[in-house]
Amino acid sequence: MPDILPHVVAAPARIGDPAAMVDTPALVIDLDVFDANIARMKAYAAQMGVALRPHAKTHKSADIALLQMQQGGAVGVCCQKVSEAVALADAGVTDILIANEVVGPAKVAALAALAGRIKLAVCADHPVQVAAYSAAAVQAGVTLDVLVEIDCGSHRCGVQPGQPAVDLALAIDAAPNLHFAGLQSYFGRAQHIYDAAERRAALEVSLKLTADTRDAIRAAGLTCDRVTGAGTGTYGVEGASGVYTEIQPGSYVFMDADYNRVAETGGFAQSLHVVATVLSTSPGQAVCDAGLKASATDCGPPQIAWPKGVTCGTLSDEHGNVVDPDAILQIGDRVGLIPGHIDPTCNLHDWYVGVRGGVVETLWPVTARGRLF
Amino acid sequence: MPDILPHVVAAPARIGDPAAMVDTPALVIDLDVFDANIARMKAYAAQMGVALRPHAKTHKSADIALLQMQQGGAVGVCCQKVSEAVALADAGVTDILIANEVVGPAKVAALAALAGRIKLAVCADHPVQVAAYSAAAVQAGVTLDVLVEIDCGSHRCGVQPGQPAVDLALAIDAAPNLHFAGLQSYFGRAQHIYDAAERRAALEVSLKLTADTRDAIRAAGLTCDRVTGAGTGTYGVEGASGVYTEIQPGSYVFMDADYNRVAETGGFAQSLHVVATVLSTSPGQAVCDAGLKASATDCGPPQIAWPKGVTCGTLSDEHGNVVDPDAILQIGDRVGLIPGHIDPTCNLHDWYVGVRGGVVETLWPVTARGRLF
Numbered sequence: 001m002p003d004i005l006p007h008v009v010a011a012p013a014r015i016g017d018p019a020a021m022v023d024t025p026a027l028v029i030d031l032d033v034f035d036a037n038i039a040r041m042k043a044y045a046a047q048m049g050v051a052l053r054p055h056a057k058t059h060k061s062a063d064i065a066l067l068q069m070q071q072g073g074a075v076g077v078c079c080q081k082v083s084e085a086v087a088l089a090d091a092g093v094t095d096i097l098i099a100n101e102v103v104g105p106a107k108v109a110a111l112a113a114l115a116g117r118i119k120l121a122v123c124a125d126h127p128v129q130v131a132a133y134s135a136a137a138v139q140a141g142v143t144l145d146v147l148v149e150i151d152c153g154s155h156r157c158g159v160q161p162g163q164p165a166v167d168l169a170l171a172i173d174a175a176p177n178l179h180f181a182g183l184q185s186y187f188g189r190a191q192h193i194y195d196a197a198e199r200r201a202a203l204e205v206s207l208k209l210t211a212d213t214r215d216a217i218r219a220a221g222l223t224c225d226r227v228t229g230a231g232t233g234t235y236g237v238e239g240a241s242g243v244y245t246e247i248q249p250g251s252y253v254f255m256d257a258d259y260n261r262v263a264e265t266g267g268f269a270q271s272l273h274v275v276a277t278v279l280s281t282s283p284g285q286a287v288c289d290a291g292l293k294a295s296a297t298d299c300g301p302p303q304i305a306w307p308k309g310v311t312c313g314t315l316s317d318e319h320g321n322v323v324d325p326d327a328i329l330q331i332g333d334r335v336g337l338i339p340g341h342i343d344p345t346c347n348l349h350d351w352y353v354g355v356r357g358g359v360v361e362t363l364w365p366v367t368a369r370g371r372l373f
Numbered sequence: 374m375p376d377i378l379p380h381v382v383a384a385p386a387r388i389g390d391p392a393a394m395v396d397t398p399a400l401v402i403d404l405d406v407f408d409a410n411i412a413r414m415k416a417y418a419a420q421m422g423v424a425l426r427p428h429a430k431t432h433k434s435a436d437i438a439l440l441q442m443q444q445g446g447a448v449g450v451c452c453q454k455v456s457e458a459v460a461l462a463d464a465g466v467t468d469i470l471i472a473n474e475v476v477g478p479a480k481v482a483a484l485a486a487l488a489g490r491i492k493l494a495v496c497a498d499h500p501v502q503v504a505a506y507s508a509a510a511v512q513a514g515v516t517l518d519v520l521v522e523i524d525c526g527s528h529r530c531g532v533q534p535g536q537p538a539v540d541l542a543l544a545i546d547a548a549p550n551l552h553f554a555g556l557q558s559y560f561g562r563a564q565h566i567y568d569a570a571e572r573r574a575a576l577e578v579s580l581k582l583t584a585d586t587r588d589a590i591r592a593a594g595l596t597c598d599r600v601t602g603a604g605t606g607t608y609g610v611e612g613a614s615g616v617y618t619e620i621q622p623g624s625y626v627f628m629d630a631d632y633n634r635v636a637e638t639g640g641f642a643q644s645l646h647v648v649a650t651v652l653s654t655s656p657g658q659a660v661c662d663a664g665l666k667a668s669a670t671d672c673g674p675p676q677i678a679w680p681k682g683v684t685c686g687t688l689s690d691e692h693g694n695v696v697d698p699d700a701i702l703q704i705g706d707r708v709g710l711i712p713g714h715i716d717p718t719c720n721l722h723d724w725y726v727g728v729r730g731g732v733v734e735t736l737w738p739v740t741a742r743g744r745l746f
Contacts, residue, residue, distance in 0.1 A: 008381055008743075009456075009743050009744065012746060023477065023479050023480070023746050024477065024746070025745050025746075026745075057690060057691065080690065080691040081691060083382075100652070100691065100692075101652045101653055102652075103650055103651070103652045103662070103704055103705055104396065104397065104650050104705070106396050107396070125653050126653065126654070126704055128703075128704045128705070129704065151655065155655070155658070155694075156653075156660055156689065156692055156694060157652060157653040157660050157692065158653070158655075160655075188689060277476055277477050278476070279473070279474045279475075279476045279530060280474055280498050280499065280529075280530040280531070281499070282524065282528070282531075282533075285528070287529055287530050289476070289745075290745075292669065292671050292714075292716075292717045293716075293717055293720050293745060294745055296665065297671050298665050298670050298671075298688070315671070316529065316561060317430060317453065317716045317717060318430065318453040318454060318473065318745075319473075319529055319530065321528075321529060330501075331476055331499055331501045331502065332476055332477070332501070341665075343665075343666075343690045344665045344666055344690060347666050347721070348720070348721075348743070348745075349743070349745070350743050369743075370381075370382050370721070370722065370723050370742075371382065372398050372399075372662075372663075372666060372667055372691075372721075372722070373385060373396050373397070373398075
């Protein structure tokens with residue numbers, strides 16, 4: 001079964017179409033806003049002197065990853081899955097950090113093979129992974145960059161900071177065909193603390209754990225020049241900390257309803273909407289053609305950007321109920337939704353439709369859509 | 374842009390592989406349980422003398438739709454979207470009811486074109502849709518079967534029962550190239566009322582509205598021999614009611630955590646699991662490689678079918694936290710998840726892996742995955 005074939009779902013528009021002709025539900029990017037978001041993060045990273053490695057798990061698009069690297073100040077991108085990284089590499093992305101552990105013989109073999117093609121790094125939080133990476137790297141005849149992921153507060157993956165992290169770094173350093181490449185310290189839980197002071201307080205703890213671990217690894221005799229992490233909710237603290245050398249924000253390119261609730265994240269604006277069409281109306285409500293399969297609800301329902309005067313009700317599989325007390329909407333009208341959570345929303349679609357001045361300017365496939373492996 | 378091309382994501386297994394070799398996260402079907410579910414619903418429909426038209430929005434698989442029609446007692450299937458129906462028709466499915474309104478010029482044109490290829494029907498709840506269907510059917514030189522959808526209690530789509538429904542049926546009957554084909558009456562909200570008595574009480578109201586509307590349409594001089602609706606949570610009541618001539622359950626083939634909570638739905642068993650691999654462990658927990666992009670959480674988190682002794686914690690994009698107080702799980706171990714909600718979960722994947730006796734027997738693409746249009 002070939003791994004790379006053309007896209008199966010037809011694009012919902014053609015380049016040059018008026019925006020009003022885009023078939024729905026569709027991911028529609030306002031390219032002016034998108035470009036400004038890209039430029040804003042580029043300027044931030046340059047000002048702070050940190051490397052910018054946007055997380056591509058948000059958009060899963062090779063076009064956007066390449067744009068981030070060529071115009072957006074990015075040194076490379078992050079991925080979360082090997083198959084996602086392979087899809088982006090096949091489309092020309094040359095520098096990827098898999099900011100995650102990779103487990104399973106097929107995946108580890110694919111990881112080692114990819115390391116022979118692009119600049120690649122991966123994380124580990126246990127000697128079992130280190131042994132598997134090393135064996136696969138030896139087998140493939142490559143050297144693999146491996147970062148130690150520490151648990152700096154999210155209690156998801158990550159070895160404990162301090163001595164356990166030092167021991168793991170030493171194990172990587174000692175393993176054949178592996179190169180210890182630094183620390184991965186991502187505080188996922190802190191991204192969504194809405195209050196800025198509370199978020200900064202949480203990050204103070206993670207910053208100290210991260211800096212102390214880096215210092216302990218250096219004291220053990222290893223070089224540790226790379227400390228990477230941070231997201232759209234926290235990059236402003238980590239980027240200015242002097243601890244992190246690289247930041248990994250992803251959502252800043254599009255934003256979503258949840259990140260829009262997080263205070264003091266730098267002025268990024270909503271550039272992506274799920275555009276839907278009204279199928280049905282009844283007193284007090286309209287029903288549009290975007291449901292759970294078009295906009296993820298794990299961080300709450302979408303917000304409605306336009307028209308004004310209506311709000312989002314319940315989503316079911318293929319329907320979105322819209323509360324419309326003033327009967328603003330008629331069958332065939334369009335609604336612009338701000339997804340509750342951008343990453344799993346983009347993964348539901350096969351295409352981005354980029355619009356500027358009311359005209360479709362770009363059609364970008366969601367290159368790594370469904371790359372779960 | 375061609376609409377049908379080979380699949381882009383490689384299958385996570387090969388036929389003949391041991392089940393333990395399936396790459397993860399993957400949708401794995403226990404074919405013995407699946408076959409029993411198919412046979413059980415076939416027997417029910419035959420016993421009750423109602424037509425069985427399973428909803429294909431659950432599985433989006435042409436293979437499963439054809440199996441339901443050839444071996445499972447189904448007269449055809451339902452779809453929710455035109456592009457979904459086109460994908461199944463292209464793969465050989467010959468009889469589809471789009472149990473939904475279709476709005477937008479491109480979609481209505483595709484609908485009329487499809488009516489020239491297969492036995493097709495669609496729903497309407499407003500004269501605006503009727504006019505669009507008629508114009509497209511005239512343009513395409515086809516006759517389109519159109520059902521009136523009534524709102525029998527869910528307050529989503531549907532014209533009001535009684536006279537508004539009669540008026541719409543008459544409008545369909547009068548419209549060029551349309552044929553009034555009966556009533557669509559689906560009580561979505563009732564599917565998930567867990568208590569059987571409470572559910573039956575809710576359905577009593579919807580059954581009366583549906584029967585009265587059918588009778589009023591007949592009194593207006595139209596034939597109304599088809600009353601269709603029902604789901605996995607309610608088919609037992611509607612199927613035995615004497616009102617419904619056709620039932621539309623979808624989830625019965627796989628089941629999910631939410632439907633497993635609904636009492637008295639006929640003994641269907643969980644045939645599908647999202648199989649995941651443990652990436653990381655720490656005291657009291659493990660983290661697996663199935664997150665929000667592998668298992669939908671709109672009806673709550675997954676349940677863990679196996680191993681026993683662990684429960685599901687928080688899901689993030691690509692990670693599933695597992696509460697593991699007894700440290701049962703080690704890195705590389707496998708976990709079987711029962712999705713909270715099956716329909717949006719299947720839509721996240723590109724393949725079904727069918728297993729029997731510990732060996733991969735079938736690989737079925739999720740044919741209409743992502744067909745949102």
